[in-house]
Amino acid sequence: MNSVIQASQLTKRFGNFTAVDHISFEVAKGEIFGFLGANGAGKTTAMRMLCGLSKPTSGQGLVAGYDIAKQPEEVKKHIGYMSQKFSLYEDLKVWENMQLYAGIYGMNIKQIRPKIDEKLHQLGLFDERNTFVSQLPLGWKQKLAFSVAIFHEPQIVFLDEPTGGVDPITRRQFWELIYEAADRGITIFVTTHYMDEAEYCHRISMMVDGKIEALDTPKNLRERFRAATMDEVFYQLARKGREN
Amino acid sequence: MAKLEIDGINKRYGDVQALTNISFRVNDGELFGLIGPDGAGKTTLFRILTSLILADSGEASVDGLDIVKDYKELRRHIGYMPGRFSLYQDLSVEENLNFFATVFHTTVQENYHLIKEIYQQLEPFRTRRAGKLSGGMKQKLALCCALIHKPSVLFLDEPTTGVDPVSRKEFWEMLKRLKQQGITIVVSTPYMDEATRCDRIALIQHGQILSIDTPENIRKAYPKKLYRASAPDNFSLLERLRELPEIDSVFLFGEYLHVTLKKDDKKPKDVQLQLIEPGIEDCFIDLLRQK
Numbered sequence: 001m002n003s004v005i006q007a008s009q010l011t012k013r014f015g016n017f018t019a020v021d022h023i024s025f026e027v028a029k030g031e032i033f034g035f036l037g038a039n040g041a042g043k044t045t046a047m048r049m050l051c052g053l054s055k056p057t058s059g060q061g062l063v064a065g066y067d068i069a070k071q072p073e074e075v076k077k078h079i080g081y082m083s084q085k086f087s088l089y090e091d092l093k094v095w096e097n098m099q100l101y102a103g104i105y106g107m108n109i110k111q112i113r114p115k116i117d118e119k120l121h122q123l124g125l126f127d128e129r130n131t132f133v134s135q136l137p138l139g140w141k142q143k144l145a146f147s148v149a150i151f152h153e154p155q156i157v158f159l160d161e162p163t164g165g166v167d168p169i170t171r172r173q174f175w176e177l178i179y180e181a182a183d184r185g186i187t188i189f190v191t192t193h194y195m196d197e198a199e200y201c202h203r204i205s206m207m208v209d210g211k212i213e214a215l216d217t218p219k220n221l222r223e224r225f226r227a228a229t230m231d232e233v234f235y236q237l238a239r240k241g242r243e244n
Numbered sequence: 245m246a247k248l249e250i251d252g253i254n255k256r257y258g259d260v261q262a263l264t265n266i267s268f269r270v271n272d273g274e275l276f277g278l279i280g281p282d283g284a285g286k287t288t289l290f291r292i293l294t295s296l297i298l299a300d301s302g303e304a305s306v307d308g309l310d311i312v313k314d315y316k317e318l319r320r321h322i323g324y325m326p327g328r329f330s331l332y333q334d335l336s337v338e339e340n341l342n343f344f345a346t347v348f349h350t351t352v353q354e355n356y357h358l359i360k361e362i363y364q365q366l367e368p369f370r371t372r373r374a375g376k377l378s379g380g381m382k383q384k385l386a387l388c389c390a391l392i393h394k395p396s397v398l399f400l401d402e403p404t405t406g407v408d409p410v411s412r413k414e415f416w417e418m419l420k421r422l423k424q425q426g427i428t429i430v431v432s433t434p435y436m437d438e439a440t441r442c443d444r445i446a447l448i449q450h451g452q453i454l455s456i457d458t459p460e461n462i463r464k465a466y467p468k469k470l471y472r473a474s475a476p477d478n479f480s481l482l483e484r485l486r487e488l489p490e491i492d493s494v495f496l497f498g499e500y501l502h503v504t505l506k507k508d509d510k511k512p513k514d515v516q517l518q519l520i521e522p523g524i525e526d527c528f529i530d531l532l533r534q535k
Contacts, residue, residue, distance in 0.1 A: 038408040039379050084406075138283055164406060165282035165434045167449060168529050172496050179479045193408055194435075196498035200478075218499065229498065231409055231437075238410040 002029045004156045004187040005050060009059035012045050019045040021210035022059065029155070032178060032188040034198050037207030038238040043191055044160075046207070050189070051158055052076045064155045077106060080149035080157035080186075084164040088145050090134035094125055097133055098148055105152035119147055139170035146177055156187040163194060175200050195231040204230075206237050213237050247272045247397055247428045248293070253302035255288055255451075262288045263451040266302070270397075270430055270444075275423045277442030278432040279524070285451040286432040287327060290401045293430075294324045306397050320348065323395035325386050327402040333375030337366055337385055340374050341392060348393030358425060359388040362418060380411050387418070391427075398422065400431040404438065416441045436525035447528055454531040462527050468492070469508040470526055471517035472500040488512045495529060502526060 005027040012020040020042045027033045037043045048054040050063050052072030061068040064078035088097050095116050102112045120126040123143055133141060142162070150157050159178075163171045175197065182188050190201065198204050198218060205215040214221060214237060218230055227233045248270035255263040263285045270276045278286050291297045293304055295315035304311045309318040331340045338352075341363075345352045356363075362384050369377060374385060383403060390398060400419075404412040416438065423429055431442070439445045439459050446456040455462055475481040482501055485494045490512040492504040503517060511517055522530075 038410055039406075041408075138281070161406070167281035167284075167532065168436060168525050169495075169532055170281075175496055176479075176482075193406065193412075195409055196496075199498040200496060222499075234409050235413070238408065 003027060003062075004029050004031075004064060005033075005189065006062040007046075007050070007059070008061070010046065010049060010056050010061050011058045012042075012049060012054065013057045018210050020049065020056075023207075023210075023212045024059075025205060025212060025215055027156075027187055027189060029187055030182050030185045031203065032182050032190065032201045034201030034204040035189060035191045035207070036198060036204055036234065041207040041238075042210040043207055047158060047160065047189075047191070050075075051079060051081060078154055078156075080152070080154040081160070082145050082149040082157065082162055083160040084162060088133045088141060088148065091132060093130050093132055094136070094144060095120065095129045097144065098151060101148045102151050107152055115151070119151065123147055138166060139173065142166060142170065142174055143177065146174070146181075150181060150186060154186070156189060157181070159188065159190040161191055161193065163192065163197065171197075195229065195234055198230040198234070206234065208237055208240060213240070245272045246270065247274070248276075248304070248306050248430065250293070250304040251302055253289070253292060253299045253304060255285075255292065255297075255299050261451055263292075263299070266451075266453060268446055268453065268456055270428060273423065273426055273428055274443045275419060275429045275431070275441070277439055277445040278430065278448055279434075279436060279439050279445050279528070280432075280448035281434050283450075284448045286448060287401055288451075290324070290326075290399050290430075290432065294322055294399055295319060320393065321396050323390035323393070323398040325390040325398075325400045325403060327405065329382050329386060331374045331382070331386055331389060334373055336371050336373055337377070338370040340385060341388055344389040345392045350393050352392060355392055355394045358391050358394060358422075358427075361421065363388050379407070383407070383415070391422070395427065397428045397430065400429065402432050402434065404433055404435060412438070436523070436528055439524040445524075447524075447531060449528075449532060449535075454535075455527070459524055462524060463522055466522040466527050466530060468504045468530070470520055470522045471503045471505070471511075472497070472520050473503055473515055473517055474500045485512075485515065488515075493529075493533065497525075504530075 003026040008024050009022045010020060011022050023046060035043055049056050049068055050061060052068050052075035056069055063075050066074040066078060068075050098116045099112055120129050163174055178188055203217055204221060205212050221233050225233045225236050246269040251267050253263055253266040266289060280286055292299045293311060295311050295318055306318055307321045309321060311318060341352055366381060366384055369381060404415055419429055444458050447454040473481060478501055482494055482496060485491050485503060490505050490510055492506045494501050494503045
């Protein structure tokens with residue numbers, strides 16, 4: 001497997017509390033990998049380590065070929081990140097947001113300019129290039145945020161609940177963007193609380209109490225837990241966590 | 245009897261029409277859901293109904309009390325849990341609860357029966373500062389504080405947003421039991437799957453109500469036949485179906501695609517379509533597309 005993420009026995013302790021407990025998994029190039037779990041299961045902590053924002057207590061992780069403990073700055077440069085809160089600057093124009101982020105990721109201004117035009121055309125946002133982000137409808141903001149997160153052509157993009165609070169049509173359009181990016185070879189690492197979206201992932205991991213309790217394709221998980229929907233799978237696994 | 249009456253509420257912020265001519269009633273003892281995405285106007289409506297901001301026009305009353313003229317009295321009758329955690333982070337769990345009881349001239353003991361079941365889960369942490377609680381615990385504390393003066397109408401603004409599916413289910417079970425104690429509940433949510441837990445719902449988008457009825461009646465009113473299809477690669481199938489002239493709409497829905505046709509019974513060849521019942525999310529999508 002041509003892996004873009006390799007986590008091996010990755011662990012994070014805060015005092016006596018083990019937030020992430022020896023998790024191991026790999027994510028392949030171009031894969032859409034769903035990272036699920038109940039609140040407090042350790043998803044955010046694990047994701048922060050994979051993004052080079054938090055140092056593991058023990059274990060190893062390679063992301064985009066870089067060691068998350070030893071080369072966190074390289075990791076940050078070679079990944080994209082988008083959260084629910086979009087992190088776009090509302091009082092900058094559409095093209096200014098693109099230029100700002102591309103610059104932060106160390107792209108050269110000569111590379112940036114033509115690429116902004118190309119991306120704007122691709123997104124159907126060329127006529128809106130001078131619009132302030134605050135004036136854009138939610139769906140467009142979301143498209144723009146995603147495009148900004150992958151502007152510097154990272155091998156992998158981390159999406160932290162990217163569709164929270166979005167209307168059902170926009171939510172689905174966003175998943176089409178994800179598929180297109182994955183088709184181009186970008187690896188997608190995504191968290192969500194919408195269980196229908198878990199079905200759109202190639203593989204899913206389920207975290208319970210800091211451990212990866214299950215990892216497989218949605219179909220295999222449904223069969224293994226004799227569940228009609230991913231919602232049921234989630235319910236069975238997360239409840240197991242409560243009983244521990 | 246109507247516990248809540250809303251008549252022609254409008255609200256504008258600068259160029260943005262946040263609410264357009266909102267009118268509906270909520271009956272005594274009802275669990276009423278306001279379902280819609282971010283920016284639909286749910287919070288604005290809650291803030292108007294709880295007398296925190298003024299509407300540009302229109303009227304509303306809660307428990308027969310006018311939201312403008314009787315606002316002081318009104319506030320004793322309602323409980324409000326805003327979307328953003330707004331308790332005192334540097335007070336402990338029990339200090340917060342006592343504070344809210346005192347503000348409403350009551351005591352925790354007097355209405356303890358209402359919060360007992362929820363508060364018991366918080367009991368082990370009662371001396372912990374609210375700011376140090378987990379998300380789920382904060383939410384439970386906020387609910388206790390909104391209930392401690394025994395309101396007759398409880399307004400909950402997106403209590404389950406960002407909450408995992410298991411905790412969401414538990415929260416709705418809690419609401420069901422509060423409803424059994426006779427409290428009228430108005431709750432907003434962006435999660436369409438929660439709609440069926442309400443007695444009646446209003447679907448809202450861009451400040452307008454798209455539909456208002458029981459979840460069952462909204463589903464029955466779906467105007468077309470709805471089919472589902474699936475393939476090992478649903479995304480390719482989606483792209484293929486979209487090109488076919490017979491297809492009206494096609495959307496990803498978990499492991500399936502949901503499909504409507506331009507003419508209900510004129511199916512495209514070579515595609516397996518199975519007739520299914522629409523869910524609330526299908527209805528919402530259809531209403532959005534009609535606009």
